[in-house]
Amino acid sequence: MSGEIERVLFTEEQIHQRIREVAAAIEQRYEGRELKLIGILKGSVFFLTALARVLTLPVKLDFLAISSFGSKNPGVVRIAKDLDEPIEGEDVLLVEDIVDTGFTTRYLLQNLAGRNPNSIAICTLLDRTTKRMVPVPVEFRCFEIDDRFVIGFGLDYKQLHRNLGYLAVMKP
Ligand code: PRP
Numbered sequence: 001m002s003g004e005i006e007r008v009l010f011t012e013e014q015i016h017q018r019i020r021e022v023a024a025a026i027e028q029r030y031e032g033r034e035l036k037l038i039g040i041l042k043g044s045v046f047f048l049t050a051l052a053r054v055l056t057l058p059v060k061l062d063f064l065a066i067s068s069f070g071s072k073n074p075g076v077v078r079i080a081k082d083l084d085e086p087i088e089g090e091d092v093l094l095v096e097d098i099v100d101t102g103f104t105t106r107y108l109l110q111n112l113a114g115r116n117p118n119s120i121a122i123c124t125l126l127d128r129t130t131k132r133m134v135p136v137p138v139e140f141r142c143f144e145i146d147d148r149f150v151i152g153f154g155l156d157y158k159q160l161h162r163n164l165g166y167l168a169v170m171k172p
Contacts, residue, residue, distance in 0.1 A: 004157075005168045010143060012165040015125075015153055016050065018142040022123065023054045026093065026140060029121075034058045036090045036117075038083065040108065041065040043097035046154035046162065047125040047142075051095065062087075066104060074133065075103040079111070092117045093140075096124040097154040102136040109136065125153065126167075143167075 010018075026035070035057050039048040041064065052059055065081035092112060099105050105122055112120055123140035130147050149172075151157050152164030 004170055005151075006148075006171045008166050008168050009145065009148075009150060010167040015142070015165075015167065019047070019050050020054050022140050022142055023051060026051075026055065026123065027057055029139075030057055030091055033091050034060065036060045036062060036087055036092045037095050038087075038092055038112070039063045039095050040097075040104070041081065042162065043154045043156065044095045044125075047097055048095045051123070060085075060090075064108065066108070068104065074101060075107070077104055077107040087112065087115050087117045090117050092120040094120065094122045096122065098126040098128060098150075099124045099136060099138055099141075100128050100131040101133040103134060105136045105138075106134050126150065126155075 037048055037052055037059050039045055039061065052061065062083045062085055063081070064079060064083055067078050067080045069076045094108060094112065096105060109120065121139040122137060124138055125142045127138055127141040127144045128147065129144060148169045150167055151161040151170055152167045154162050156162045157170060
């Protein structure tokens with residue numbers, strides 16, 4: 001594995017420290033309320049569980065899976081697994097591992113907003129604004145990264161390496 005890694009971008013300790021800081025900001029924003037965390041499979045699972053573990057607010061969890069249609073069809077997204085429960089009247093935090101072009105997040109925001117939640121906001125582990133093609137309002141983010149291929153803490157290369165505890169840049 002170490003042969004495929006160019007360098008460690010953020011250690012496990014740095015990631016958890018930053019998650020605690022973001023959790024504190026979330027708790028301030030939603031003080032006294034209940035929060036529905038919606039994870040987008042599969043990348044967000046590790047971040048979502050780490051975040052949920054340090055939040056002291058009452059949280060509910062639900063998950064969505066989406067299919068995109070490759071780089072030839074940017075922005076074409078479809079729901080492959082829908083939420084189990086309605087979100088009407090709830091405060092929803094959409095939890096992502098990474099926001100790149102923004103197409104996925106924009107689609108999900110529009111789709112979920114149509115289900116009449118009380119509020120909806122985006123929380124992402126990584127934000128790669130250099131790749132953004134459509135604007136999306138990222139309210140909570142742990143790290144901004146540049147245009148390198150990153151694996152670990154949920155992010156994959158050909159479905160592998162999601163289970164690394166740290167974030168690393170892959171060799172080109
Ligand atoms: C990643 C990530 C977001 C999306 C962001 O998912 O989890 O859902 O891409 O990209 P965008 O901003 O360019 O739309 P991916 O398709 O890699 O699936 P995965 O979570 O299963 O790894």
